[in-house]
Amino acid sequence: MRHLTTTVLFFLFLFKAYGQFKSKGKKFDKALIAGQIEPIQKITTPDAFFLLEGQRTLSGPEHLQQYYTALFKEQEIKSLERNTLETIELGNHVIEMGTFNKNFIRKSDKMEITHEGKYWYIWKKVKDEFLLFSYVEGYHKELSRNEYVVIDTGIEPENKGTIELKAYAALGEKAIREWNPELRIPMYTDDAIFYPFADTAKVGIDVLAPYLIGYHQNDIQIDLIKSQPFAYQYFDCYVLQFSTFEVDWRFNETSGTNKGKGITLWKRQPDHSLKVYRKIGSHNDLNP
Known part of the structure; x- marks a missing residue:
């Protein structure tokens, strides 16, 4: 009762x-x-x-x-x-x-x-x-x-993640820097949903895995990548994380910088590790 x-x-x-x-x-x-x-x-x-x-x-x-x-x-x-x-x-x-x-x-x-x-x-x-x-x-x-409208205003958040969140950020950096989808895919749960930049939601690992493999196909060189949690909250089985990212890249004779931010909802696994359960990301305009 x-x-x-x-x-x-x-x-x-x-x-x-x-x-x-x-x-x-x-x-x-x-x-x-x-x-x-x-x-x-x-x-x-x-x-x-x-x-x-x-x-x-x-x-x-x-x-x-x-x-x-x-x-x-x-x-x-x-x-x-x-x-x-x-x-x-x-x-x-x-x-x-x-x-x-x-x-x-x-x-x-x-x-x-x-x-x-x-x-x-x-x-x-x-x-x-x-x-x-x-x-x-x-x-x-x-x-x-x-x-769209952009103004030259916004916070410049510092890296304030826990040791655990910083470790997962470093793992994500390694996966992208080495262009290794096989390292990145296991970071997501089987029922994960990812809302990427300029695209529709990728629902479930059967959809998400091919998307991530395709993302890593181009012969792009990564000169710098930083992913920094700046705010977070722990719940019983989840962690809500806000973060920023910066990537300097080269492709043939072209180069550039991408900056942005996003939110990750991590889900605690039976072995106490964290996996991405929900995630959304967006880019910043570099010339507001």
Whole structure:
């Protein structure tokens, strides 16, 4: 009977929480369409991280003020539809993942543009309500530079991971530096979902493994790679990690640098190791 009562209470909590953060999500979208910044700030935590495609990591109300002022100056959002694919409850955090379709008018030339992509909300319970602790937005294809807004603002986070997280970061660096998919693939669970840059979600290892093998096929030389956790939280069976990356590469006569950020949800395995359960990444624009 005690087990049944606990289960019922858990689902009641989840049902109540779901209604609350879905309501907050609607407020977020309504504010985007209305071009209003204050409602966005009201539903976010003071230390919120926004990881947006092309933009360095934003944190806190001042960054949100600067970014959305620039966004609303350039974009008049006409419609925004979301499709929630998955919700994961982690203690006082809830991760909501899905896809979106956004239609807007670019004010500079009155062009109508539609974007399709993926998003993550991370809601955090603060006292008796859920607030937005992190928001990630990426696209299903690479966009032209004039299709998105970037400002020269963002945090430069330091490497603050635990010894465990730094070790896995080093392993990931080694796999990419040596262009070795056989080292990288076992880092994911069989039911992992990866939301990569400029692409749709890769669901399950049967899809993800060929994707990673294809990623490693080109004869690219890696001169520098850094992957640094900058914020994290441990839960019973999971670790939520925020990180940045930087890669200097060469291919024939061409060279370049990629920088970006992402979120990894690690899942603890029976042998106490960690494997990637959910992951999303996006690039930074180097010339905002």
